[in-house]
Amino acid sequence: MDEIGQKLREARLEKGYTLDDLQQITKIQKRYLIAIEEGHFDALPGDFYVRAFIKQYAQVVGLDAEALMEQYQQDIPEVKPENVVPNPEDSPTRTANKPQSRGARLRRFLPQIIIALVAVVIIAVVYGSTIISQRSNDSTSDIPVSKSSTKDDSDSIASSKKSSRKQASRKRSAQSSSKQTTSSSSSKTVAKGSSKQRATSSGSKFKISKPSISGSTQNFTLSHFPKSGNKVVLKASSGSAWVSVSVAGTTTWQGTLDSGKSHTVRLASGTTSFTVSTGNAPATTVKINGKKAAIKSSTSVVQTLTFAPKNSSAE
Secondary structure (H helix, E strand, C coil), X not given: CCHHHHHHHHHHHHHCCCHHHHHHHHCCXXXXXXXXXXXXHHHXXXXXXXXXXXHHHHHHCCCCHHHHHHHCCCCCCCCCCCCCCCCCCCCCCCCCCCCCCHHHHHHHHHHHHHHHHHHHHHHHHXXXXXXXXXXXHHHHHHCCCCHHHXXXXXXXXXXXXXXXXXXXXXXXXXXXXXXXXXXXXXXXXXXXXXXXXXXXXXXXXXXECCCEEECCEEEEEEECCCCCCCEEEXXXXXXXXXXXXXXXXXXXXXXXXXXXXXXXXXXXXXXXXXXXXXXXXXHEEEEECCEECCCCCXXXXXXXXXXXECCXXXX
């Protein structure tokens, strides 16, 4: 067992703390606490967190952290830059509105075209019938017409009138169908716009309170927190930072972010509260649905940030 680890373990036992107690106080995972006591520093997320976790461990068990770090500095690894695979922020997919094709425009105007054609046919039939009737009358005054010819003309006129009635009926049906389609489309558009307006109004009311601080824990209250579609954006702004996100006591993501890198965690529908832990709070930025949380910390001690809606307790 490493000497600094032995000293920390003895101080913990004198305080009467178990590893589970220490994990609850510091929010450092139990496997990391065991690795510190046994001197297995390579099991921690990085050299930066070896120093940060040892410092926090010493403070909790009543040791002078700075003096301890100075005494055993040869056993503690120096902070080295780590090659961490960046976790790029998910880019929301945007769907572009494609211009309507000629075929789509033609289908849209098809009912009007049909009505216009029907009207032209009716006019042509009526006009033709009138011309035929006039010529027939003129012929009868000069030339004797046989019974057979008269019957044929009558049948032709009757057929023309019948065709005209059918065409008029089709025109009325087409106009009625076009009005119903237009009415239905307008109703759907109004309903869709109203729904979208309600969703936008709800999202604009969302707020994050200033934190109430208790030791290394900062509690935030969420007002008008949506039931679904929520996302948390984590970013390391002025240095690397180890960050983890947990929901209902289960870690959903953890990793080390290089300076300037970010990662997005999308919360499952129905999530009411969650916790963010960070080993470098001054360099960590947390945004929820685009709203930034006002983190209050100027030390590298691991901070626990709890987020919960009004009248709801965090994990």
